[in-house]
Amino acid sequence: MIIEPNENMGATDSMESVALSPEESHGPELATDRPVVCEFTNTWYSYGGGEPAVEDVSFQVRKGEFAAILGPNGSGKTTLLRLALGLLKPTRGSVELFGESSARFRDWSRVGYVPQRVEGMGTRFPATVEEIVEQGLYRGFNPLAIFRRHGRKEILEALDVAGISHLRRRPIESLSVGQRQRALIARAIVGQPDLLFLDEPVSGVDAVGRDRFHELISSLNREHGMTVFLISHDIGAVMQGATVCACINRTVVFHGPPHHITGEHLSELYGFPVDVLLHDALHEHR
Amino acid sequence: MPEIFQFDFMTRALIGGSMVAILAPAFGLFIVLRRLSLIADTLSHVALMGVAIGFVTSIYPTFIALIATTSSAAGIEQLRSRGRLPGDAALAIFLYSSLAIAVIVISKSSGFNADLFGYLFGTVLSINDRDLWLIGILLLVVIVFVASFYAELTQSAFDQDLAHVSGVRVTATNLALAILTGATVTASMRVVGVLMVGALIVIPVLAALRLARGFRTALLLAIGFGLLSVWVGLAVAFYADLAAGGSIVLTTVAMFALAEVVGKAKDYFSARHGASDTGWSASTSSAQPEIDADQR
Structure with a gap:
């Protein structure tokens, strides 16, 4: 079931209004005429045949959206991301990228990915920030790759957008968590993908770093026209940039414009009573 | 001409040793970064089984070892990637079963203990032309592989999931890496012996990782440390009349210690000269980004 928001709801409506009704027309903020770039249809997944980590999830991400995926720890957010990237195959249902099953999807130049952490880190991985960003320009087998460095201009641009031009010659291992995240963002955007998947780091980034991270993602969405699929746990920050939440x-509790989220949704999400204090995103933005 | 080059066996040892010194660390870099060092160790025991079978059947032992290591490597990788067994469980099964087979084969047919001793601890001084050809071919294969799949190898060493999303065929890359690890182990076995193969694959790489900033530098440094270790080790063994394998491995350890010292010194000086290009985000104050921007 795809849960659509009710368009009669205003941004400042109180908690008792619930915007969940599949029969109602689409909300104005969800431009439903745009092509779907990522779609979950009755998707189930369980690790090793145990309890399902993802249960009957259906929702779509459309071109140009900034979709924030929210949920408590162990709610299956990262599992959804891995399903979308074809790193896991759904036990039931389907996951599609650009209209093709994500397990068979091959056109990876259209997709960028920023993981929460990276396996190679902590092993003295010998690469400069520039070399890591260069990886994002991989376009299939090239026997001369060892001799050639390519895309210098693109690399510098991506570093500039990510705000880390001054770190380009630094070993990746010497960076802080927040800086590494930016290096990985530069790596993800250097090939100018249409769709950007991000798994926000849980720890190691302070409040300022987190704000700047969200500002950067918003600008990639608004100014660079990238569709964003962000896994987050920071509801407040996400409210400012996301166009859809x-x-x-484990299953979809709410799907719609962020200002339609009510306390009830959040209570259901986190399992304890939550009140919503809505900030006006535009005015609060520095 | 120095005395060391006046003996045929010494010249052959230097040629064979040098080839392995390029092969083992070049490939070892990817093995270490993928945290697969234990695979090299396991495969060396598989190689011993191959050698034992080779002796019994009177077929070229190194060749049997090559077949045993490459096929076992493929098997280990299959078990690991399908998630049937955790990585190190698969290794334990292969290590002990091949060691047990080796023990049984050796005990059933006495008479080649001296030769076997050579395979355990290295026989670089008795390396023959056939060995040199085999090592040479393996070296060529590995160089061509590393050079042409450089992008795929570095991507999957950095992160398997990221590599997948970049479009790298991770499963195929892993399988090729495992099979060639088997080949590398077999070639290195002739020089430092089954028991110390891991040292030549891992230690020069660790030394290089201490000093290198970039990937290509790390690759070249690892090969450099490998070559230096083999040359110094062989010279010491020759003039001081020591076991060549042990002398080479101890030299790699000395290289590692040297790299640590140089690395520490570099850290110290760069700290004193204020390499203060720390970026912002995870740092303390909100004023930090502007300061950094000005410094550029």
Whole structure:
């Protein structure tokens, strides 16, 4: 079931209004005429045949959206991301990228990915920030890759957008968590993908770093026209940039524009009573 | 001409040793970064089984070892990637079963203990032309592989999931990496012996990782440390009349210690000269980004 928001709801409506009604027309903020770039249809997944980590999830991300996926720890957010990237195959249902099953999807130049952490880190991985960003320009087998460095201009641009031009010759291992995240963002955007998947780091980044991270993602969405699929746990920050939210607790609790989220949704999401204080995103933005 | 080059066996040892010194660390870099060092160790025991079978059947032992290591490597990788067994469980099964087979084969047919001793601890001084050809071919294969799949190898060493999303065929890359690890182990076995193969694959790489900033530098440094270790080790063994394998491995350890010292010194000086290009985000104050921007 795809849960659509009710268009009669205003941004400042109180908690008792619930915007969940599949029969109602689409909300104005969800431009439903745009092509779907990522789609979950009755998707189930369980690790090793145990309890399902993802249960009957259906929602779509459309071109140009900034979709924030919210949910508590262990709610299956990262599992959804891995399903979308074809790193896991759904036990039931389907996951599609650009209209093709994500397990068979091959056109990876259209997709950028920023993981929460990277396996190679902590092993003295010998690469400069520039070399890591260069990886994002991989376009299939090239026997001369060892001799050639390519895309210098693109690399510098991506570093500039990510705000880390001054770190380009630094070993990746010497960076802080927040800086590494930016290096990985530069790596993800250097090939100018249409769709950007991000798994926000849980720890190691302070409040200022987190704000700047969200500002950067918003500008990639607004100014660079990238569709964003962001896994986050920071509801406040996400409210400012996201155009659509999916609240996940194994299944979809809410899907719609962020200002339609009510306390009830969040209570259902986190399992304890939550009140919503809505900030006006535009005015609060520095 | 120095005395060391006046003996045929010494010249052959230097040629064979040098080839392995390029092969083992070049490939070892990817093995270490993928945290697969234990695979090299396991495969060396598989190689011993191959050698034992080779002796019994009177077929060229190194060749049997090559077949045993490459096929076992493929098997280990299959078990690991399908998630049937955790990585190190698969290794344990292969290590002990091949060691047990080796023990049984050796005990059933006495008479080649001296030769076997050579395979355990290295026989670089008795390396023959056939060995040199085999090592040479393996070296060529590995160089061509590393050079042409450089992008795929570095991507999957950095992160398998990221590599997948970049479009790298991760499963195929892993399989090729495992099979060639088997080949590398077999070639290195002739020089430092089954028991110390891991040292030549891992230690020069660790030394290089201490000093290198970039990937290409790390690759070249690892090969450099490998070559230096083999040359110094062989010279010491020759003039001081020591076991060549042990002398080479101890030299790699000395290289590692040297790299640590140089690395520490570099850290110290760069700290004193204020390499203060720390970026912002995770740092303390909100004023930090502007300061950094000015410094550029």
